[in-house]
Amino acid sequence: MSYALRHNAFACLKAQTNLSGHFTHILRDESNGARTKATLQTEIYLDQVNVKIRMGSTVNSLTLPANNIASARKIAAHLEAIANGTLDTADIPATEHLLADAA
Template identity: 30%
Template sequence: MNFTLPEEGLQRLTAQLNLTGTFTHTLRSAYGGHQLMARVRIERGQPNTAVRIEMGDQVHTLDVQTAHPEKHLQVADFIDAIANGRVDGGELAQPRVTRQPLLPEPAALLSETQLGRLKHMVRHGGFASLETGHEHPIHVAVHRTRPAEGVTVIASIGAARPRTKCFTVRGDQRECLKRLIISIEHLHIIATPQRAAAA
């Protein structure tokens, strides 16, 4: 399950980081109705602001620069990482029981340039052909919806019998970009030959 701090929580966190106090935030799962509560204790100081996050039986701390213009994004990403189990605790992890060496992390599917292009398209609309290592690129067209904020996306890969996705996402640019990237990754996976996917 993937939990995220919603947009209204991010806006509140931006204001809260200018104060000292304890605040409660609710994280929601991306596609379900599940919720997770987090207590955030902020001690504003100079040059750093100390942030303590309590979630269930976990307690994590983070120091951010008080003058940093995107400190709210740093804290929000840290909260998301805790909620999704991507932050290591202070205790040693249990040793892994395996007979084979661990596989290295796979390379990112999209380059920084491609991600930048997708961000631009989510803001303004447009078209791009993304090379992802297949014989054919993934073609992506994005149209901004009005008056409700969101995008309509058409994405396809292949020539003779292309695999296509078409959907509309309502929400802020962050949510639209996330759904667009998930869709591109899914097209990449279903276009990968079975033997290559199993290797």
């Protein structure tokens, strides 16, 4: 599958990087008509936007510059990566390793 955000949804997303609120986006796979829904919660603080993305059973968050085209592109790429199952996540070391490093 190859889910993508449509151009008009991206235009809305760009505006949403300067607003606090809850927004819904639908990503579509044009090859088979499949759809998936993403819910974004945005919160503006000073010159940054904190974005919480809920899609399926996943919750991801980003903090980016507010009202910025590059931020909108990053959010769109993040949405598509989550929908397509290609999101790279950080490997968190086991607690024992963290404690050993701290000692």
